[in-house]
Amino acid sequence: MTNAALLNVEGIRKSFRKPDGGELLVLDGIDLTLREGEIVGLLGRSGSGKSTLLRLIAGLSKPAAGRIRYLGQDVTAPPPGIAMVFQSFALFPWLTVLENVQLGLEALGLPAEEIRRRSLDAIDLIGLDGFESAYPRELSGGMRQRVGFARALVVHPNILLMDEPFSALDVLTAETLRTDFLDLWAEGQLPIKGVILVTHNIEEAVLMCDRILVFGSNPGRVLKEIKVDLAHPRARLDPDFRDLVERIYVEMTARVAAEHPSRRVERFPGAGIGSILPHVSSNLLAGLLEEVAGPPYDGEADLPVIAASLHMEIDDLFPVAETLQMLRFAEVAGGDIRLTAEGKEFAIEDTDQRKRLFARHLLTYVALAAHIRRVLDERPSHRAPWSRFADELEDHMSPDAAEQTLRAVIDLGRYGEVFAYDDRAHVFSLDNP
Structure with a gap:
């Protein structure tokens, strides 16, 4: 891994206007650096602003404060060289696999022959060779997500943003897709230099990432940065793997103290009138x-x-x-x-x-x-x-x-x-x- 910085996120703050005119702060003081050769994980519960941060990095939204620099240039609009894979597949159902993958290249105005060649290469790389003429309705969830990966990779991005790309899949399909992705990454076959992965799965973060940023909520902020010094391929039953998973659970269950260092943390936190209650069966x-x-x-x-x-x-x-x-x-x-x-x-x-x-x-x-x-x-x-x-x-x-x-x-x-x-x-x- 080199020391070249692909992305610098500095002091990012993001809020949304509430109907009553007030401000809902969703991100505060976010700093992040992505270097070439890294997979960085954003780990936290739903509502901690992780996906909002990805949209800011992708140039799909603008921060209220702070700056985002990609290869030294401020991100003020979607920059070429950053692509995203979504949780929900986001495929056009009336287009075939090949047509879905070609979309990004068509938007770049490339020659038709190059569009077809690069699209077929991406489909082959991601393991869908033979399914070029299939429609999304004919594919399993894992295959549809592979199309999403191919569509992101076909533009040869420097940075791949992944927003919980495995969470909508069953356990076995998700494990297969993770393993295939990591194998391609380790072998240098993917046309990308760095990855940011949003997840709320602790084992997934330890399995895939070189560094993990643990997010707290209300507003979203980085509570802890954890380096993962485990060689690939990683085994879930390895004692060092289990120890790191345990450490992250400790960090996340202690997040009240980290988010509110001035507050005396009670053994049993109260639930006052102003407390947001989780909806639990x-x-x-x-x-x-x-x-x-x-x-x-x-x-x-x-x-x-x-x-x-x-x-x-x-x-x-x-x-x-x-x-x-x-x-x-x-x-x-x-x-x-x-x-x-x-x-x-x-x-x-x-x-x-x-x-x-x-x-x-x-x-x-x-x-x-x-x-x-x-x-x-x-x-x-x-x-x-x-x-x-x-x-x-x-x-x-x-x-x-x-x-x-x-x-x-x-x-x-x-x-x-x-x-x-x-x-x-x-x-x-x-x-x-």
């Missing part, structure tokens, strides 16, 4: 409690181990674990999840006892749930409209976050039979269905 909450309570964990488990056994990524596992912590059924720290006495009690009780215990914890530790119940208790009709609480939440968060938080507390309230909600009338009540 009560079935997942109960399921994780039962899994950790039983053998071989007996109440305490490594998050990487439990994630692997349940086939859960951080966007699936972390919200469940953090909700259990919010409810005081578990403690999440140091990359581990440990059940409290109440969490262990929940796991062994019958349904009615679970609901009573859950309701007590919900009203004690989640301020919004207690607030809704108090309002309903005080009103003669024991009813209140959605807007009564949505308006309050929007003083603290965006409308989308307010809706997510209300939806989350509705599910928790229904499970604990603390209150009811009629989605057709948009009304909370104490009615017992």
Whole structure:
């Protein structure tokens, strides 16, 4: 690997205008350097601004502050030499594989003979030789994503931006495509000099990347840069690989302290009225409690181990674990999840006892749930409209976050039979269905 810098991102800040005229800050103080021969991973949960940063680098959006330089030139529009692979395939269904791949070259105005030659070479490189005349509807998800790779590679970019390119695929297909990509990269067959990969899969980041930038949320910022000093090909069961995965889990579960260094971090973070709640199924909450309570964990488990056994990524596992912590059924720290006495009690009780215990914890530790119940208790009709609480939440968060938080507390309230909600009338009540 050389020391030549392909890309420099300096002090990037990005915000969006809210309907009320306020500002929603999504990225703050982002610094990043991509050097020739590197794969750099942007690892974090959904909503941490990773994909927004890719769009800024691609010149599809402009930052509110800071600068992005590609080969020493400021990026103010989509620059030649940077291509992107998307999560959703983004193919034109009425075009064949060959026609989809040719699109980028046609936009460059190249001669027809060169367009065809380079397109066929890219299709062959990515393993789709023989499927040139097929339409996207005839292809599996993995094949469609290969077309996306071929379309990006055919323009011979210096930098390839990959926005969760494997997340929409099944486990086996994703693993095959990752392996093929890494083999081509290691053999120097890809016409690219550097890669930026957005992912929320910790093992994927360790498997593919030379450096990993761990992102925090609200707003998105880099919490930690981790260098991956593991030789390729990397083995998931290698002790050094597992140690690095564990280290990243520790970093990500400790992110509250890193994001708010001036705040005293409580053993059990509170959920005040202004807290954005993750929308988590009560079935997942109960399921994780039962899994950790039983053998071989007996109440305490490594998050990487439990994630692997349940086939859960951080966007699936972390919200469940953090909700259990919010409810005081578990403690999440140091990359581990440990059940409290109440969490262990929940796991062994019958349904009615679970609901009573859950309701007590919900009203004690989640301020919004207690607030809704108090309002309903005080009103003669024991009813209140959605807007009564949505308006309050929007003083603290965006409308989308307010809706997510209300939806989350509705599910928790229904499970604990603390209150009811009629989605057709948009009304909370104490009615017992």
